[in-house]
Amino acid sequence: MPLSPDEAGRFADLLEKQADGLVARWAELVGGSLLGRMSRPELERQTRDLQKSFQQALASGARDLTDAEAGELRAQLGELSSNRARQGFSANETAVSVFALKQAVIELLGDTADAQALRGYVAFSAFVDGAALFTFDSYVRVREALIADQAEQLLELSTPVVKLWEGVVAVPLVGTLDSARAQVVMERLLQTLVETGSPHAIIDITGVPAVDTQVAQHILKTVVAARLMGADCIISGIRPQIAQTIVALGIEFGDIATKSSLADALRYVLGKNSYKVVGANRTER
Amino acid sequence: MNQESRLIPVATDQDVVRVRQLVRTVAVEAKLSLVDQTKLVTAASELARNTLVYGGGGTVEVGRVRSEIRAGIRIVFADQGPGIADLDLALTDGYTTGGGLGLGLSGARRLVDEFAIDTAPGKGTTITITKWCR
Numbered sequence: 290m291p292l293s294p295d296e297a298g299r300f301a302d303l304l305e306k307q308a309d310g311l312v313a314r315w316a317e318l319v320g321g322s323l324l325g326r327m328s329r330p331e332l333e334r335q336t337r338d339l340q341k342s343f344q345q346a347l348a349s350g351a352r353d354l355t356d357a358e359a360g361e362l363r364a365q366l367g368e369l370s371s372n373r374a375r376q377g378f379s380a381n382e383t384a385v386s387v388f389a390l391k392q393a394v395i396e397l398l399g400d401t402a403d404a405q406a407l408r409g410y411v412a413f414s415a416f417v418d419g420a421a422l423f424t425f426d427s428y429v430r431v432r433e434a435l436i437a438d439q440a441e442q443l444l445e446l447s448t449p450v451v452k453l454w455e456g457v458v459a460v461p462l463v464g465t466l467d468s469a470r471a472q473v474v475m476e477r478l479l480q481t482l483v484e485t486g487s488p489h490a491i492i493d494i495t496g497v498p499a500v501d502t503q504v505a506q507h508i509l510k511t512v513v514a515a516r517l518m519g520a521d522c523i524i525s526g527i528r529p530q531i532a533q534t535i536v537a538l539g540i541e542f543g544d545i546a547t548k549s550s551l552a553d554a555l556r557y558v559l560g561k562n563s564y565k566v567v568g569a570n571r572t573e574r
Numbered sequence: 575m576n577q578e579s580r581l582i583p584v585a586t587d588q589d590v591v592r593v594r595q596l597v598r599t600v601a602v603e604a605k606l607s608l609v610d611q612t613k614l615v616t617a618a619s620e621l622a623r624n625t626l627v628y629g630g631g632g633t634v635e636v637g638r639v640r641s642e643i644r645a646g647i648r649i650v651f652a653d654q655g656p657g658i659a660d661l662d663l664a665l666t667d668g669y670t671t672g673g674g675l676g677l678g679l680s681g682a683r684r685l686v687d688e689f690a691i692d693t694a695p696g697k698g699t700t701i702t703i704t705k706w707c708r
Binding site for chain 1: 587591594598608609611612613615616619620623667674675677678680681682684685
C-alpha cells in the first residue's frame with residue numbers, strides 16, 4: 290500500500306514540526322545498539338541528515354522509495370550503509386538506524402491516533418521498510434566491493450619473487466594455486482627473470498597444501514615458459530605426502546629437477562655453477 | 575552406517591576450495607594419516623573440479639562411514655550434466671576433453687580405496703569415493 294499524496298504530506302509536516310523531538314528519540318533508539326562504537330554527536334548528525342532527507346522526499350511527493358523524488362534519500366541511505374559497512378557495523382545495525390524511525394513516529398502519534406492516522410502510518414511504515422531494505426542492499430554491495438579489493442591485494446601480496454643468489458631467483462608459493470594466482474606467479478617470475486638476468490629459478494611449493502592435476506599443470510606451464518626464456522627451473526618443497534600423491538595421480542614432471550627443500554635446490558644450483566658450499570672453519574687457504 | 579554428513583553446492587572455483595577445506599577437516603577428525611589426508615583431499619579436489627567444469631556444477635556430500643571392522647570417509651559428487659559416454663576412455667590416463675592433464679578421474683581412482691561411478695549420457699554423473707582409516 291503506497292502512501293497517498295495526502296498522507297505523504299502529513300508525515301512530511303510531522304517530520305518537520307516535531308523535528309527536534311523526533312531526532313532526539315530516534316538517535317536514542319539507534320544509540321542503544323551503536324553507542325560505544327560511535328560518538329553521540331556523530332550519530333545525531335547522521336540521524337538529522339536522514340530525517341531531512343525523509344522529510345524532503347515525502348514533502349516533494351515521493352510515494353515509493355524508487356520514485357525520482359526520493360533520489361536524495363536513496364543517496365543518503367547509500368552513503369550511510371557505505372560508512373557503516375566500512376566501519377565494521379553489521380547489516381542489522383545499519384538497518385536498525387532506519388527502522389528506529391518507525392518507533393519514534395508511532396510514539397509521536399501516541400494515543401491520539403484515529404483509524405485514518407493508523408492507516409497512514411501503515412503506509413508510512415511500508416515506506417520506511419523499503420528504505421531499510423535499501424540499506425541492506427547497499428551494505429552488501431559495499432562489502433562485496435571490499436572483499437573483491439582484498440582478494441586482489443592478497444593476490445599481489447602472496448606472490449613475491451625473491452633473489453636467493455646471484456643468478457638465482459625463487460618463488461615461494463603459499464596457499465591455493467588457482468588459475469588467477471598461477472597467472473600472476475608466471476608473469477612475476479618471467480618478468481623477474483628478465484630484470485635480473487637470472488639463468489635459474491626455483492619454484493618452492495612447501496606452502497601449497499595439495500597438489501592436484503590443475504596445480505601441477507600450472508607449475509608445468511610456468512616451467513616451460515621459463516625454459517623458453519632460457520632459464521632453468523627447479524621445483525622444491527615436495528613433502529613426502531605430496532610426493533606419494535603425485536605418484537598415485539600419475540603426474541610426470543619429466544626432466545624437471547625436483548628437490549625436497551629449498552636449501553637442497555639452492556645447493557644444487559650452486560653446484561651446477563661450480564660453487565661449493567663448505568663450513569667457514571674448513572675454508573682452504 | 576551413515577553418521578552426519580555435510581553437503582556443499584559446487585558452482586564456482588571458490589566452492590572447490592571449500593570442498594577441499596571441508597574434506598581436510600573431516601579427514602583430520604577421522605584421524606587419517608597425513609599421506610591419506612593429502613590423497614583424499616587431492617582426489618576430492620579433482621572430482622569437485624570435474625563436477626564444476628564438466629558437470630556444470632552440482633553438489634558434494636562429505637560424511638563419515640563405519641563398517642563392522644573399520645571407519646572411513648565417504649564423499650559423493652553429483653551433477654546433472656551431460657554424463658560420460660565412454661567411461662573406459664574417460665578413465666584412461668592422459669585422455670581429456672577439457673585441456674587438462676587427463677589424470678583427474680583416473681588419478682582420483684588410484685588415490686582412494688573405493689571408487690564407484692554412476693553415469694549415462696544425458697543423465698548426469700554421480701561418483702562415490704571412500705577412504706578407510708588404517
